[in-house]
Amino acid sequence: MVIDKREKNNVVIFDIEGEIRRSDITDVTLHQLVKNELELGKKQILLNFEKVDFIDSFGVGEILASYISTLNLGGKLKLARISKKLFLIFQVTMLTKVLDIFDEEDLALRSFLKE
């Protein structure tokens, strides 16, 4: 898994690439990266999953842990371009009721602006 960071309109965007799975843990996890940004005062986080081929429950756990951390600090974490399968998983687990999910990055960024 490779995670690149960029910033746009004061929103930290993490471009994730590859597979997010328990057996492929990197030295720095997604949650850790998000926490680092939060500690730096960046409270608007967007996770871009466009190049993610696979994500398992560990990966979902990373997303949810990031979500809690962001929320606890008064921030906002949003998701963009998730796969159909992940969307279905979120739907069945009712996470779609909690998480902000967008088809496109632009739409997500616009929603940050509105807030």
Next chain:
Amino acid sequence: MKDGRAYTLLRRFVDVRPDESGAVLRFTLQFFLVMASSYLIMPLKLSSFLQDLGTEKLPLIYLLTAVLMSVVAAFNARLLQRMDRRRYVLGTQVFYVLSLIVFRILFLNHRIGVTVAFWFWSDVFLATSVSQFWIQAGDHFSPRQARRFVGFFIGGGLLGGMAGSLIASFNGRFLRSGDDLLLVCAGLLLAGMPLTGRPPRKPPEEADGAAEPEPPRPARARVGYLQSLRAVLGSPYLLLLSGMMLSATIVSKIIDFQFSASLKIYYQGDKAKITVYVATFYTVLLVVSYFFNALATSRILRRFGLRNAISIPPVVLALGCAALLAVPGGAFALLVWATAMRGTDKSLSHSLNQSTRELLYIPVPSATKYKAKIFIDLFIGKLGDAVAALLLLLYSHLLIPQLSWLLVAFILAWLALNRRLIREYAGIVKKNLALKWPDADKLVFDQIDVDATKLVFDTLESRNRSSVLYAMNLLALIKKDKLTPELKAIIAQQSSVVRAGGFDGLTDAGAAAAGADWDDVLEDADLDSEIREVLSLDVYQQVMRERVEEIAATRGGGDVTAQMEVAKALGMMSADAPLVRNLGRLLKHESPEVVRYALESAGRQRRPEFVPLIVPRLGPPATREAAAEALLAYRDRISGTLKDYLADPDEPAAVRNAVPGVLARIGSARAAGALVRELRKRDEAVRTAVIEGLARFRTLHPAAAFRPADVEPEILDLIKRACAAVLEMAGEGSGTRAGPSAAAATRLVRTLKLIFELLGLIYPQDDIARAYQNYTEGTKRSVDYSLELLEHILAKGIKDPLLPLLEERPLDEKAAVCAKILRAL
């Protein structure tokens, strides 16, 4: 005679219904004439033979007759197949009348050939005329009716026999020649012709009573001796019947020989003394047979049933053989013993044996019966004579008492065949009883996947309500492997709705995810496990806690859809997940829709603390089935708790009455025990539900065995209740004469249903179902067959009070019977 007058006359002698009296009288008179003719012929046949050929030729004529009879049987079978039954009977009658006249003319010039021909003709006449009578009776009456009438017919026949014997014994006084008896016989047959050959009077609706309707007979089918033989060989029942008759005939012939030989020894061949002894013997025999038949046959049949009555003759004869051990030596003692044996054999043969034999034919399908009966009567009887004659030749070196070992061997064979025959009899009766409708529980259990069907409905129902619920249900369908091509088509059509619906609710854009290839995603084998893993994550529980608790806390109103979604999702989590405790709140929700999803999830989680919340949901119809399903998921460990609810009078009646159905589906020994305990308490508030639950238990778990000691007292109690209802209908129980009470009639119908349901616990349930369905919905004939089946399978303690209650009778007669049953119980 009009039916009303015939009924008044007959009911003094026989258990007859008003609509049966005409036919009973006609058949009795017919059999009287048949037997009178036969007893006119018999002495003439024997005296002619002895005069012209002597006793030493008797074994040869036995053998010759046996061979020729097989030819006659073949010819007869062809006639039966080619001719209309009525024409066949009338045709043979005309043939007998004409041939009697011809023999009278031929006897003017005595020739040995004529005597042999007359012997043979007599045997054909004796066998066919009696057979024809019983075939007609079998066509006209059901087994149940026949059981009531057969003794009466035989009584009429014995009186006819006595009349024939008396005419024969006085022939020298009133007739110019003994041969004129042939003309008297022809006259009797002519007198009987208007009574014979009438087609059976069956109501048109009876056609639907038979489980196996007989195929239409081809007009010119060429069915002969071989086909008749095949009909017998092709039916295990007819084969056993033939074997039984063969054994009985051989036994009878050996006894006859022992009797004749004893006579010869004692009287040292003095023809005049032997004639006097034999004449006296026959007179006493017919009188004894008549009174035995009149006083004992019907009672024995009623008291012991066909099953036991059939074995009385061989058992009595076996005891007779054993008695020989106690007989002192000497010709006189031997003659006394042989006379007693011959008398016992013949009198039983004329009465009980004949009754049981004819009853055994009645349930055989009509077409087969016609093919087989005359064949068996003609051929097997004579084959028995021939086998006995050959055995006697083979063992001619044995002394008369030693021949009893042969007797014992054939009596044992007779008994063994009886035993197997009676087992087959129930199957033959059952073939006359169609199962009119399948058991609903069994049908649903066997053929319908209720869970999957419900899921399909839930899926379709949820598609317009909630994309989350829809996705959940869809996934559950896939997991159950119930995603048929038809459903897939629906899914393909609706998948965009799912997607769009999901996004619509969360984003402003309302855009859809690119690509619509949802099939691949839905069919991903790992999807279900991945979802469960997510649901088990601590972080997931943490993220969702606030939202789930907020949704679950709203008992009325609120977002019902969200509550349904939560209720469904909680069922997908592991049982120890913290969020699952919220199911308790949802189980108490006011909305049946929410409760239904919560019940489904509670069934998945099977946590003990949910049980007190699930059980009350058995009460309302909207949640009853879901609650039952949830409780079923707990399996046998819930049986004890359900037993307590069932027994608690403080629990709502609706809940208590739903519990037996759940226990029935659990199907464990503890569940059965709980139901039986409650049954024995006779708690009126739940009695019907408990009995229906027990019946359902047996349907769903056919291997379950219930103890008759637990069930029979309850059946007897219900019989008492049914009798009380009959008395009330007749205006006796209530002390009023206001006529039939509709409430009592309804109570009677319901009570009878419960009785049959209880019977199904301790007897083959399929048999009881056939009997019940044909009793309640069948024609008069199938009602009779139902009762016959019950007669055959029920224990005496049950059938004695039950069958008279079920028998069709006028209400006043039924009330009298019920009063008697109540006194006896």
